[in-house]
Amino acid sequence: MTARGxxxxxxxxxxxxxxxxNWGGGEAQVLGLLAYLASRGHGNDLLTHPDGRLxxxxxxxxxxxxxxxxxxxxxxRAIPSLRRRIAExxxxxxxxxxxxxxxxSLWLSRSxxxxxxxxxxxxxxxxxxxxxxxxxxxxxxxxxxxxxxxILDGLVAAGVERQRIRLIHxxxxxxxxxGDDGAEGAVNDMPTVGCLAVLEERKGIExxxxxxxxxxxxxxxxxxxxxxxxxxxxxxxSQSQALGLGDCxxxxxxxxxxxxxxxxxxxxxxxxxxxxxxxxxxxxxxAGKPVVASRVGGLAESVIDGETGFLVAPRDGKAIAAAVLKxxxxxxxARRMGAQGRHRALENFTLTRMAAxxxxxxxxxxxxxx
Numbered sequence: 001m002t003a004r005g006x007x008x009x010x011x012x013x014x015x016x017x018x019x020x021x022n023w024g025g026g027e028a029q030v031l032g033l034l035a036y037l038a039s040r041g042h043g044n045d046l047l048t049h050p051d052g053r054l055x056x057x058x059x060x061x062x063x064x065x066x067x068x069x070x071x072x073x074x075x076x077r078a079i080p081s082l083r084r085r086i087a088e089x090x091x092x093x094x095x096x097x098x099x100x101x102x103x104x105s106l107w108l109s110r111s112x113x114x115x116x117x118x119x120x121x122x123x124x125x126x127x128x129x130x131x132x133x134x135x136x137x138x139x140x141x142x143x144x145x146x147x148x149x150x151i152l153d154g155l156v157a158a159g160v161e162r163q164r165i166r167l168i169h170x171x172x173x174x175x176x177x178x179g180d181d182g183a184e185g186a187v188n189d190m191p192t193v194g195c196l197a198v199l200e201e202r203k204g205i206e207x208x209x210x211x212x213x214x215x216x217x218x219x220x221x222x223x224x225x226x227x228x229x230x231x232x233x234x235x236x237x238s239q240s241q242a243l244g245l246g247d248c249x250x251x252x253x254x255x256x257x258x259x260x261x262x263x264x265x266x267x268x269x270x271x272x273x274x275x276x277x278x279x280x281x282x283x284x285x286x287a288g289k290p291v292v293a294s295r296v297g298g299l300a301e302s303v304i305d306g307e308t309g310f311l312v313a314p315r316d317g318k319a320i321a322a323a324v325l326k327x328x329x330x331x332x333x334a335r336r337m338g339a340q341g342r343h344r345a346l347e348n349f350t351l352t353r354m355a356a357x358x359x360x361x362x363x364x365x366x367x368x369x370x
Contacts, residue, residue, distance in 0.1 A: 012093060015093070018097040022053055038061050050067035070101075092116065092362070096117065176286075192224070194268055199230025199232040204294060209317075214317060227253070258280070266328075267289065268280075276298055290334045
């Protein structure tokens with residue numbers, strides 16, 4: 001195939017392996033990558049859970065989809081069929097998109113030629129410094145994608161060879177999110193503060209509720225919306241009632257369209273205790289909203305403290321409250337931070353940019369020009 005400018009481009013055949021059923025923000029990244037690669041003429045096969053959201057979401061793409069069910073890291077029943085597919089598929093690249101998919105690489109055939117194996121690391125939990133980690137990353141795959149500098153540094157600290165890793169940030173689709181240089185980021189007379197996150201301990205929602213309770217006790221009038229489902233739903237609802245937030249804080253449940261949620265709020269808060277990069281924060285920035293986020297993981301890379309929002313210490317409800325209050329009391333500041341955040345998201349964190357850099361990494365591993 002001839003690329004722009006008349007340069008001959010090698011069309012790739014790629015197998016994507018993602019056996020998860022539902023796994024949050026990474027799902028959108030795989031979908032965006034597949035759409036981009038298909039538009040570039042590459043041949044894509046996807047192995048994923050037949051009842052998962054990714055299987056359904058990719059129905060309209062020009063790719064081949066095959067069911068893959070892997071119940072845990074020790075479930076080896078899929079190995080024979082996976083090995084046959086790789087052997088018969090003549091793939092250039094096999095891209096493993098989750099930890100569970102990466103664990104399967106221990107049982108897959110390897111050679112010095114094709115295919116080249118790539119794994120994407122999305123979580124910022126520390127890898128153990130062990131022979132197992134070194135084997136998974138240095139021997140069983142040819143390349144590693146880290147979605148944040150924090151994840152990259154953690155992999156190197158665990159013994160992963162630095163030259164194998166490429167930093168490729170996750171991305172968002174800016175066309176989904178309204179915002180004209182922050183014009184829609186104006187703070188209303190009674191601002192609405194929002195958070196979109198799975199309701200699990202690692203997301204730190206309890207400290208957001210603490211902040212809401214502190215501001216309520218000070219007589220600060222705000223509305224609070226929390227979007228997302230999860231195991232802590234009832235516990236967090238009880239905490240909200242105990243703090244007297246019943247009339248100003250609402251749990252929205254699972255949010256299918258984050259762009260609509262973001263249009264309804266003025267300030268976005270992401271109080272995570274751990275975070276690979278924080279796609280929800282990127283979406284809020286793309287929507288022109290100022291962001292208050294914990295200084296953890298990749299959030300410290302996406303949010304620029306004092307420019308696109310505020311970074312606060314994790315587990316610190318008082319710090320969250322102070323940052324929210326500053327934005328709620330200063331509409332020009334909130335609009336300016338929202339505009340700067342939108343510009344940053346569109347310049348640095350789009351799905352197209354993410355996918356193009358993955359494609360470039362494939363070519364690099366294959367030792368060929370585009």
